[in-house]
Amino acid sequence: MRLIESVGRKLIDVAEHAGAEDGFHPTKVPRLIGIEYRATEWSVVMVIEHLASFNDDVLKIIRSLQQGLEPRGSIQMSDYNPTENTTWDAVGDFRKSVDELSWLISGDAPLTSNAMFRHPWYGALTAHQWLCCVALHQYAHLRHVRKIVAVLGVT
Numbered sequence: 001m002r003l004i005e006s007v008g009r010k011l012i013d014v015a016e017h018a019g020a021e022d023g024f025h026p027t028k029v030p031r032l033i034g035i036e037y038r039a040t041e042w043s044v045v046m047v048i049e050h051l052a053s054f055n056d057d058v059l060k061i062i063r064s065l066q067q068g069l070e071p072r073g074s075i076q077m078s079d080y081n082p083t084e085n086t087t088w089d090a091v092g093d094f095r096k097s098v099d100e101l102s103w104l105i106s107g108d109a110p111l112t113s114n115a116m117f118r119h120p121w122y123g124a125l126t127a128h129q130w131l132c133c134v135a136l137h138q139y140a141h142l143r144h145v146r147k148i149v150a151v152l153g154v155t
Contacts, residue, residue: 034140
């Protein structure tokens with residue numbers, strides 16, 4: 001959880017540092033490990049919107065798994081493409097998603113249930129494994145947004 005919170009703060013810092021002028025500029029960057037090709041032309045705020053949306057769905061998945069319930073349906077990565085009209089609200093939404101994950105984990109419900117839900121790349125995951133997935137996902141996108149601002153020349 002500390003990694004999710006720490007990387008979350010760093011992602012917000014990069015977005016705020018890029019600001020309104022550069023934060024919304026879609027920028028072509030080389031593909032990085034853990035980042036799909038479709039994301040190589042996103043802006044910083046588009047990445048943040050993507051993370052907020054993904055985190056919100058993972059929160060729902062973890063809540064179900066903590067109760068021993070296996071959610072129905074499946075995750076499609078294309079469901080997490082940012083919109084073309086991304087707004088600065090995405091930064092607040094992302095901050096809220098990190099806060100909710102933190103609150104969820106600090107609660108009484110355990111992460112030790114055997115219930116699982118399928119990730120499209122990694123297969124069936126428990127609540128604890130989904131939480132680890134969030135941490136790795138955010139870290140991959142931290143490298144991503146840092147590459148975007150480097151290409152933009154934001155100092």
